Structure formats: structure tokens, C-alpha cells
Amino acid sequence: MELFAAETINTAVLAKGILVGFGGMGPAIAIGLLGASYMSAVSRNPESAKFLGQLFVFVAMAELFGLIAFASIFIVK
Amino acid sequence: MFNLFASEGPHIAIAPEKLFEVGGLVITNSMVYGWIVCIVMMVALIYGARKVTIGGSRGPAQLLDAGVEFFYNMIAGSLGSESRARKYTPYFVTIFFFALIHNWLGLLPIVGKPFTYDDTALFRPFTADFNGTLAMSITAIVLIQTFAIKESGLVKHLRHYFAGSLANPITYLIGLMEIFQELTRLFSLALRLFLNVVIGEILIAIFAYLGGTFGFATAVPFTLMEVFIGLLQAYIFVLLSVSYLSVAIAHSHEHEETA
Numbered sequence: 001m002e003l004f005a006a007e008t009i010n011t012a013v014l015a016k017g018i019l020v021g022f023g024g025m026g027p028a029i030a031i032g033l034l035g036a037s038y039m040s041a042v043s044r045n046p047e048s049a050k051f052l053g054q055l056f057v058f059v060a061m062a063e064l065f066g067l068i069a070f071a072s073i074f075i076v077k
Numbered sequence: 078m079f080n081l082f083a084s085e086g087p088h089i090a091i092a093p094e095k096l097f098e099v100g101g102l103v104i105t106n107s108m109v110y111g112w113i114v115c116i117v118m119m120v121a122l123i124y125g126a127r128k129v130t131i132g133g134s135r136g137p138a139q140l141l142d143a144g145v146e147f148f149y150n151m152i153a154g155s156l157g158s159e160s161r162a163r164k165y166t167p168y169f170v171t172i173f174f175f176a177l178i179h180n181w182l183g184l185l186p187i188v189g190k191p192f193t194y195d196d197t198a199l200f201r202p203f204t205a206d207f208n209g210t211l212a213m214s215i216t217a218i219v220l221i222q223t224f225a226i227k228e229s230g231l232v233k234h235l236r237h238y239f240a241g242s243l244a245n246p247i248t249y250l251i252g253l254m255e256i257f258q259e260l261t262r263l264f265s266l267a268l269r270l271f272l273n274v275v276i277g278e279i280l281i282a283i284f285a286y287l288g289g290t291f292g293f294a295t296a297v298p299f300t301l302m303e304v305f306i307g308l309l310q311a312y313i314f315v316l317l318s319v320s321y322l323s324v325a326i327a328h329s330h331e332h333e334e335t336a
Binding site for chain 1: 089091265268269272273275276279309310312313316317
């Protein structure tokens with residue numbers, strides 16, 4: 001059965017799909033949580049709207065892991 | 078009809094491609110574009126810096142003025158004093174404009190397919206080359222270490238890593254982990270900038286390819302997004318470097334306040 005799958009399906013395509021899918025999932029959840037907590041912080045205390053720049057820093061940090069996953073699909077042959 | 082969606086895909090290169098060799102030294106396309114942009118940038122920034130005046134600048138020099146002012150305030154806020162901001166602003170503003178101009182000029186349509194040399198693209202953004210961003214982050218980390226040693230002295234700087242009683246073996250373990258963290262910072266700074274730029278390039282290439290004949294139009298939203306991301310990543314590179322510096326010199330700062 002494994003032989004059958006490996007011979008008929010191009011497993012690299014499967015691997016790339018899994019990489020992009022799961023690799024994008026984590027950062028997406030992280031960015032959603034960051035945005036949600038930013039919005040709740042601003043609605044509790046409107047003065048904390050000034051932390052938007054800080055928010056982008058953390059978004060970029062979370063994004064890095066998604067980008068690593070996305071870049072890895074070009075290494076899979 | 079279906080050849081329009083061929084499985085071939087656009088040409089995607091994660092690494093810079095070799096153009097030619099000069100005496101055994103490989104010249105890649107990102108190096109060529111890096112040199113060109115550096116010359117343009119030096120001319121523009123030196124000319125712009127002469128135009129900046131005390132009582133408000135005019136024209137494009139306003140951008141330089143506003144950028145320096147913004148980073149001066151940010152650095153003063155995060156390092157805790159105006160004198161330190163005056164000392165460290167020049168380097169951080171330079172690295173910001175360096176990254177920003179490389180990111181933005183990398184989006185010009187002349188980069189990529191239009192000019193080729195031996196079937197490889199002649200130009201490639203310098204920040205879309207891991208060697209380039211790694212060089213930037215190595216410079217940043219080395220300078221931050223130098224600044225921190227100058228600020229607090231070598232022994233005190235090392236005590237910043239090996240905090241706590243020196244008789245306790247766990248202190249050394251934690252200190253080694255803290256030093257290892259510097260390496261993590263080095264690579265995460267470089268990888269963040271590199272991956273954001275190179276994946277932007279890839280996205281633009283993919284959507285220009287999917288658009289077929291209308292490729293120039295389908296790539297526009299992603300190009301606009303890349304303009305924003307280029308600015309954001311340049312800002313984040315500087316912001317993270319400043320915060321690493323502020324963590325590294327935090328000890329001497331506390332001491333100054335208590336004394």
C-alpha cells in the first residue's frame with residue numbers, strides 16, 4: 001500500500017501542501033490572538049491605542065515562523 | 078487554453094544566482110544591485126543631509142528630517158536618556174534607511190526578468206539575499222555588543238550574562254544560554270528581513286504569472302503590500318536592535334539612577 005502511494009502520487013506536492021497549511025496555521029492563530037488582545041486592551045483603555053507599533057513587532061515575530069515554513073517548500077524536491 | 082495554467086510555474090530563486098567570476102570571486106546578481114543601490118543611496122542621502130536645516134526642511138529632505146526625529150524620540154524613550162539617544166541615533170537611522178531603500182528599490186520593475194545576463198536576472202534586491210541580511214544583522218549585533226561594553230565595561234557586561242552568585246554552577250549554565258540567545262537573535266533578525274522580502278518577491282512573481290496577459294495588474298495589490306512590508310520590516314529591524322541595546326545596557330542605567 002505504501003509502495004502504491006509513493007509510486008502514483010508525487011509525495012513532494014503533498015509535503016508542500018502540508019508545510020504551507022500547518023506552517024500558516026500557527027502564525028495565523030498567533031496574529032488573531034494578538035489582534036484580539038490589542039482590541040480588548042484598546043476598548044478597556046483607549047489610551048493604549050499607542051501600542052500599535054509594538055503590536056506590529058509581535059506580529060512580525062509570529063509571522064517569521066510562517067515565512068520559514070513557506071520558504072521551506074522551495075527546498076522540498 | 079490549458080497551457081495558460083501550465084504546471085511549470087514562474088522561475089523562483091531563493092538564493093542569489095551567480096552572474097560571473099572575477100578572479101575566483103563569484104559575483105551574484107544581488108551584489109550587483111546592492112552596489113548600484115548603495116551608490117544611489119549614498120548620493121541621495123549625502124545630498125539630502127546637506128539640505129536639512131534647523132528651522133524645518135523643505136522638499137524631500139523633510140523625509141530625512143522626519144525619520145531622524147522619529148527614531149531620535151524612539152531611542153530616547155527606550156534607552157532612557159537624551160544623551161544616549163544623541164550618541165546612538167546615527168547608527169540606527171543609517172541602518173533604517175539602508176534597509177528601507179534596499180527594500181523599496183527592490184520593488185522597481187527593472188528588478189528581475191527585464192534585464193538578464195546568461196539567462197539569469199541581472200538585478201536582485203540586496204535584502205532578498207540571506208548573505209546581505211546576515212551581514213546587516215552581524216553588524217548590528219557586533220555594534221550593540223561594542224556599545225554595551227563601552228557603556229558598562231567588559232566585566233560588568235559579562236556579569237550581565239552571568240548574573241547571580243559565581244559560586245553557583247547554575248549561573249554559568251544560564252549565562253551560556255544567554256550568550257547562545259545572542260546567536261538566535263542574530264539569525265532571527267537576518268531571517269525575518271530576508272524571508273519577508275524574498276517571499277514578497279515570490280508572491281509578486283506567482284501572481285504576475287497567474288494573471289497571464291494581465292500580469293501587470295494582478296501583481297499590483299501584492300506590490301503595494303510589499304511597499305508597506307518593506308517599511309515595516311526596516312522599522313522592526315531597528316526597533317529590535319534598539320531593544321536589544323536597551324536590554325544590554327539596562328544594568329548600568331539602573332546603577333546610574335540609584336547612585
